[in-house]
Amino acid sequence: MLARTTKPTADFLALAHYLVHGKSGKARPDRVAWTTAHNLPTDDPVLAAQLMAAATELNPFTVKPVYHLMIAWGLDEHPTPDVMQTIATRTLELAGLDEHQCLIMGHGDTPHAHLHMMINRCHPVSGKTWKPSHDWRLFDRIMRQLAGEHGFRFVPAHAFNPELTDAVPKKPNSRATYAARRGARTDRMQWSQAASRELGARLSEKLEHGAGWDDLEFALAEEGLSLEPKSRGLVVGNRTSYAKLSSLGVAATARSWGKRPSPAPKIDRDPGARKQRPIFSVDAVDITRALAAWGLLDASDVRAAIDEAQQQREARITSGPPGVRFVRDLKTALRSATSLSQARNIPSKNRRSKSNGRLCGTRSRDTC
Secondary structure (H helix, E strand, O other): OEEEEOOOEOOHHHHHHHHHHOOOOOOOOOOEEEEEEEOOOOOOHHHHHHHHHHHHHHOOOOOOOEEEEEEEOOOOOOOOHHHHHHHHHHHHHHOOOOOOOEEEEEEOOOOOOEEEEEEEOEOOOOOOEOOOOOHHHHHHHHHHHHHHHHOOOOOOOOOOOHHHHOOOOEOOOHHHHHHHOOOOOOOOEEOOHHHHHHHHHHHHHHOOOOOOHHHHHHHHHHOOOEEEEEOOEEEEEOOOEEEEHHHOOOOOOOOOOOOOOOOOOOOOOOOOOOOOOOOOOOOHHHHHHHHHHOOOOOHHHHHHHHHHHHHHHHHHHHHOOHHHHHHHHHHHHHHHHHOOOOOOOOOOOOEEOOOOOOEEOOOOOOOO
16 A cells, blocks of 8 residues: 655646546546545545636645645455545544645556545645645655555555665656657666665775776676667666665766766867956046146147047947947937937025025016
């Protein structure tokens, strides 16, 4: 007996449609064997989905309130619907979901017995949201407990039961199986941790200190294996099975190998091309203005320095890329089109006359 979860989603009706019709969307009379409701007034999948969606209005911050849980048994195990429903209800209690809305549905379209649970993460009264963090570990522990109570065989998850799954190979998941149906080589079994360590020990004996990738590939060829890329890393395997390179535990020569190192592209950099930004920048105009402030130069010298700086800037723009000239011309056109000018100092309406100290109003100008 094992449990499997998926990531929360946002559409109750979509999950209800899948539970009834499957991925094909066609009606199958043998798919739904029985249905029961938990904290719901109806066991109709569509009505239950609508009621759950309405209950989520208590907590509008929960974007994905739909939680899908599946419990399955082995081919040699044949639980009755009453036992399956009891285990489902007990699972909700142990997970802290006994007060939440849930639709439990047993399927009969596969050789092994299994059930699906559509759970509302939002509490129907308080609106508090159940958090699915570390849900794999939680339901794995619950399945271990319930399998012992009802006399079923517990199928441990690889990640949380290393002492029980050390010698058990890992089957491809549903995504890998789905891709294999379309021609991808993703239906291979993954070696157990024990088998991977044994291969790594044999490779470590063959590889000397300082061995490279060619030596590793030669040692793998002697074992009838090859090195292949997979996703972001490398795997070792043949046509029927494989193991991750990182799981082999190859000794010092290859302990830190995670993926084949590729030569980094060489980029020609000119050390003088990158200019350091100065802490402060002083040009000829600043120097001329400073000398004029000390009385060493007059206003004509400052004007001449400004004109020379503008000419140099204009020369740089003219010889620069076309984009710079386009921006210059666009600014000039906008400045002339909008008739921008310096703001005038307009006196206030209520001001005192310098001659007689009276307030100047807007009705009579003769008094000011």
